[in-house]
Amino acid sequence: MADILRRDSAMPLHAQITEALQLQIKAGELKAGENFPSERELAERFSVSRMTVRQALLRLRSDGLIYRERGVGTFVANRKIDVHTRNLSGFSEEMISLGLTPSSRVLQLTRETAAERVAQDLDLEPDAAVFHLERLRLADDEPMAFETTYLSAHLCPQLDSVDLTVNSLYEILTEKYNLQMHHAAESLEAAAATRFVAAQLDIKIGAPVLVVHRVVYSEANQPIESAHTTYRADRYRATFYLSKNAL
Amino acid sequence: MADILRRDSAMPLHAQITEALQLQIKAGELKAGENFPSERELAERFSVSRMTVRQALLRLRSDGLIYRERGVGTFVANRKIDVHTRNLSGFSEEMISLGLTPSSRVLQLTRETAAERVAQDLDLEPDAAVFHLERLRLADDEPMAFETTYLSAHLCPQLDSVDLTVNSLYEILTEKYNLQMHHAAESLEAAAATRFVAAQLDIKIGAPVLVVHRVVYSEANQPIESAHTTYRADRYRATFYLSKNAL
DNA sequence: TAGTGGTCTAGACCACTAT
DNA sequence: TAGTGGTCTAGACCACTAG
Numbered sequence: 001m002a003d004i005l006r007r008d009s010a011m012p013l014h015a016q017i018t019e020a021l022q023l024q025i026k027a028g029e030l031k032a033g034e035n036f037p038s039e040r041e042l043a044e045r046f047s048v049s050r051m052t053v054r055q056a057l058l059r060l061r062s063d064g065l066i067y068r069e070r071g072v073g074t075f076v077a078n079r080k081i082d083v084h085t086r087n088l089s090g091f092s093e094e095m096i097s098l099g100l101t102p103s104s105r106v107l108q109l110t111r112e113t114a115a116e117r118v119a120q121d122l123d124l125e126p127d128a129a130v131f132h133l134e135r136l137r138l139a140d141d142e143p144m145a146f147e148t149t150y151l152s153a154h155l156c157p158q159l160d161s162v163d164l165t166v167n168s169l170y171e172i173l174t175e176k177y178n179l180q181m182h183h184a185a186e187s188l189e190a191a192a193a194t195r196f197v198a199a200q201l202d203i204k205i206g207a208p209v210l211v212v213h214r215v216v217y218s219e220a221n222q223p224i225e226s227a228h229t230t231y232r233a234d235r236y237r238a239t240f241y242l243s244k245n246a247l
Numbered sequence: 248m249a250d251i252l253r254r255d256s257a258m259p260l261h262a263q264i265t266e267a268l269q270l271q272i273k274a275g276e277l278k279a280g281e282n283f284p285s286e287r288e289l290a291e292r293f294s295v296s297r298m299t300v301r302q303a304l305l306r307l308r309s310d311g312l313i314y315r316e317r318g319v320g321t322f323v324a325n326r327k328i329d330v331h332t333r334n335l336s337g338f339s340e341e342m343i344s345l346g347l348t349p350s351s352r353v354l355q356l357t358r359e360t361a362a363e364r365v366a367q368d369l370d371l372e373p374d375a376a377v378f379h380l381e382r383l384r385l386a387d388d389e390p391m392a393f394e395t396t397y398l399s400a401h402l403c404p405q406l407d408s409v410d411l412t413v414n415s416l417y418e419i420l421t422e423k424y425n426l427q428m429h430h431a432a433e434s435l436e437a438a439a440a441t442r443f444v445a446a447q448l449d450i451k452i453g454a455p456v457l458v459v460h461r462v463v464y465s466e467a468n469q470p471i472e473s474a475h476t477t478y479r480a481d482r483y484r485a486t487f488y489l490s491k492n493a494l
Numbered sequence: 495t496a497g498t499g500g501t502c503t504a505g506a507c508c509a510c511t512a513t
Numbered sequence: 514t515a516g517t518g519g520t521c522t523a524g525a526c527c528a529c530t531a532g
Contacts, residue, residue: 012520032468038498049522051298054499064430067466070499071529077468183311184489190437190457190480208455210437219314221324233437240487242431259501285517296503301518317518318510 005046013048017056020046025065025076036066036074091137091145091229092168100139106164108134111153118150121215121226129153131160133169136200137229143201144236147229155179155224173224182219188212188238191230201232208233252293260295264303267293272312272323283313283321338384338392338476339415347386353411355381358400365397368462368473376400378407380416383447384476390448391483394476402426402471420471429466435459435485438477448479455480 005016024030037045042053057074060066068074095102114122114130122130133149149169151159156177164172173179191211198205210231216224231238252263271277284292289300304321307313315321342349361369361377369377380396396416398406403424411419420426438458445452456477463472478485 014520040498049524051523052521055520057499064468067468068499069530071497072531073498075467185486186489187484187486188435188457189484190455190478192455206453208437208439210435210457220322221311221314231437237434237436239432239434242433261501287517296505298504299502302501304518315518316511318516319512320517 005048013046014052014055014059017042017046017048017053018059021056021060022065025060030076032076034076036076038073090168090170091147093170095139095144098139101141103138103141104165105136105138106133107136108132109160109164111160114150118226122150122152122223124152131156133164135164139235142235143232145229145231146197146200147227149225149227151225152223179224180218181216181224184214184216186212186214190233193230197230201230203232203234210236210238212238252295260293261299261302261306264289264293264295264300265306268303268307269312272307277323279323281323283323285320337415337417338394340417342386342391345386348388350385350388351412352383352385353380354383355379356407356411358407361397365473369397369399369470371399378403380411382411386482389482390479392476392478393444393447394474396472396474398472399470426471427465428463428471431461431463433459433461437480440477444477448477450479450481457483457485459485 004020005013007013009016011019021030030036039050039053039057042057043050046053057066057068061068065077066074067077089097092102110132111129112132113127114124116126118124118130119126119128122128124130130153131149131151133147133151135147135149136143137145137147151173153159156173156179159172162172162176170181173181189211191209192206193201193203193209195205197209198207201209203209210233212227212229212231214225214227214229216227218224251267252260254260256263258266268277277283286297286300286304289304290297293300304313304315308315312324313321314324336344339349357379358376359379360374361371363373365371365377366373366375369375371377377400378396378398380394380398382394382396383390384392384394398420400406403420403426406419409419409423417428420428436458438456439453440448440450440456442452444456445454448456450456457480459474459476459478461472461474461476462470463474464470
């Protein structure tokens with residue numbers, strides 16, 4: 001049935017198995033609630049050891065596609081979670097995934113010394129150099145958010161020579177500076193638009209806005225970016241997926 | 248050094264190793280950026296196989312305590328993430344973890360047929376029976392949020408005979424109905440307080456509020472609860488921790 | 495009692511990195 | 514070249530669940 005595994009591929013066997021099972025689930029060949037093949041059965045079918053199958057199944061579980069009951073079996077989860085999930089994408093990626101066309105107006109990009117709050121976020125000495133970036137973020141040419149970003153200058157020298165109107169900041173950080181976003185802490189609160197923000201976003205003073213503060217870290221837990229984004233409440237909603245820390 | 252493993256314990260060896268290493272990291276015996284013992288070294292030290300050590304290390308990585316570089320080694324991550332993380336706790340647990348005393352005023356608890364939106368969230372037939380619960384949530388006796396909750400009636404019969412002023416809803420669902428919260432989808436938006444909500448929360452009409460819509464699921468992905476919570480913006484902020492799906 | 499997932503072993507080979 | 518993490522094997526025993 002599924003001896004499609006290429007043992008000479010760069011892709012590990014467990015990843016190939018994960019992929020194959022994902023496809024079967026999405027194609028409806030394995031349906032919600034229905035009993036899934038057991039680990040031993042899959043091991044035989046794919047001609048691999050049980051530990052290898054297991055690695056694939058643990059991945060599928062942590063992705064929410066299957067669940068497992070000790071002594072009973074493995075089952076396809078009965079409903080897909082609609083994941084607009086606020087994963088680690090930036091504004092551009094997020095808008096694209098919503099089917100909108102993102103653009104930016106760079107209002108400011110300067111090199112300055114870090115304020116206290118920023119130094120704390122980025123784990124820097126009080127007077128370290130940072131880039132201070134202010135952008136108006138548009139979706140389909142309508143103002144969506146006003147964003148202030150701080151980046152440690154020593155991590156991305158010459159950032160001020162890059163055209164941020166066109167390029168996604170996250171793409172630049174990844175490709176030009178080899179900074180890989182790994183995780184982030186976000187806090188969200190509701191507020192009333194100040195005069196300045198209201199003017200930028202073309203809304204009334206005092207209208208509700210969603211304020212998101214985000215610090216992004218590398219895998220080594222080094223802070224990369226501190227950002228403060230104010231969204232129009234009438235056009236934006238943040239979606240999250242929460243789960244227990246599964247292995 | 249660490250032959251503290253109890254092989255007769257109910258706790259798996261890998262979990263014991265995870266715990267032991269966690270303690271060493273938190274005690275500062277293994278410091279940020281410093282080289283961690285290799286898998287082979289740990290296997291020898293704990294007298295277990297490398298695969299068992301590996302299971303512990305993968306867990307520590309997914310918890311953000313360590314990071315690993317292929318061909319190089321394992322390292323302690325250089326800063327603890329302050330996790331006010333919005334994990335799967337309910338209002339009561341969340342307030343307690345913030346050092347506040349939670350309480351509730353139950354404004355309504357009725358059994359009714361599900362509205363369309365609710366039926367959709369809970370994956371029910373249009374006219375299925377649900378419990379409709381409305382509560383004013385207080386922290387240190389100050390109004391903090393107004394919450395409307397819907398629960399499928401067949402999952403928690405006789406819910407209306409429970410005293411929700413004292414007990415945490417999540418505790419009741421877990422203990423009395425054996426409903427284990429496993430994951431949830433949340434969406435957050437900013438809004439202006441309506442006349443009704445403003446009166447409940449003792450704020451001005453039009454003041455900013457944070458509106459959180461949450462659907463909680465079991466491990467089998469069965470919807471358990473659909474909730475709509477309106478928080479005072481001046482007293483509440485939601486915090487999230489985002490990461491890539493690591494194995 | 496038979497089958498399941500969870501745990502564990504004692505090896506092995508690989509690609510990668512640093513020296 | 515030596516050491517690392519990533520992958521993989523072919524077994525084994527356990528606790529648990531269902532018929």
